Amino acid sequence: MxxxxxxxxxxxxxxxxxxxxxxxxxxxxxxxxxxxxxxxxxxxxxxxxxxxxxxxxxxxxxxxxxxxxxxxxxxxVPELSIDDIKEIYAVREAVESASADILLHTGQKQIDRTCQSLRDTLTEMAAQVELSDWQSLTRLDMKFHTSFVEGTRNSRLIRIYDTLVAESRMCILNLQVSYPRVDALVQEHQNLLDLLEAGDNEGLHQAISQHMRKAVDDLTATTPRE
The missing domain is CATH 1.10.10.10 (Winged helix-like DNA-binding domain superfamily/Winged helix DNA-binding domain)
Incomplete structure (x- = not known):
């Protein structure tokens, strides 16, 4: 060991x-x-x-x-199956969708504070894309989504999401999956940020759903089926 x-x-x-x-x-x-x-x-x-x-x-x-x-x-250490991956990302979608609803009702000051945190992470992500450092990209990807949920200031949502983030990183790193769409990674997250800044609840929900489903497609495409 x-x-x-x-x-x-x-x-x-x-x-x-x-x-x-x-x-x-x-x-x-x-x-x-x-x-x-x-x-x-x-x-x-x-x-x-x-x-x-x-x-x-x-x-x-x-x-x-x-x-x-x-x-x-x-x-x-668990061996994550395709069904596990689908469950993890389905729950992430539910938590982030709930977070979007909460965030958009927290007031402009808190929305601005959250957007600034997301913007800072995006700047770091862009730098790592240039370096092709996908392990750092994984960490920053999860940091972006964690900051999004933390913006709600809902301690129970945050606690639930912490576990989901750990499991998501296990999916990506332990399965030795790199980002097949690395060139679009920053743009996808920028879209989430833009929708939050615009206060577009419906658009944000749709973008979160699309983002999670693409992630599942990427992960399950490289995961051996049982």
Whole structure:
């Protein structure tokens, strides 16, 4: 099993939360591969900690869906199927559509603040397109959509979306999928921003739906069928 690197004890943060955050990022980045088992005792030894906080961290990630706990077998990194991908993006569409409705009723000041955050991310995305750095593009893609949902200031929507973002990154990175439409990536996100700025609720809903369905098409086109 790969050894987590750079795990630092941060003052005021629970060890279990720190471990969970670190493991989540490693799983998302593909350090732990789909189907791989994560051994609690081995991980505790590598982290120089007791098994208690490691067990709690693994339980948290299993509750999020980032890991799968199989009775009498152990904890594993999930292998995402086409049906999983479709479910993830269908729920993302629902959450972002709900976020669009909320955002457009938050007032112009909050809309402007959210649009500025999205605009900053788009600038970063354009730079990474030039560099053809698709792993950075994945992170920025998710950052854009997270900022969109965070603009609602609805803590429960944001919490739900955090898990969806992690699963989306797993879909893209763990399946070793690059962006087949990288040249259109910035423009698609720019369109979402323009519609939000214009206050076009119907257009924004349609754009979100189209964006998610294209993503599913891209991902499932390169995913082996069961």
């Amino acid at each position: 790969a050894t987590p690197e750079g795990l630092l004890v941060l003052e005021g943060r629970p060890t279990a939360q720190l471990i969970a955050d670190h493991l989540r990022e490693q799983i998302i980045q593909g350090v732990f591969r789909p189907g791989q088992q994560i051994n609690e005792s081995v991980l505790a030894g590598q982290l120089h900690t007791s098994r208690g906080p490691v067990r709690e961290a693994l339980q948290r990630l299993a509750q999020e869906g980032i890991l799968v706990s199989l009775r009498n077998r152990g904890v594993f």
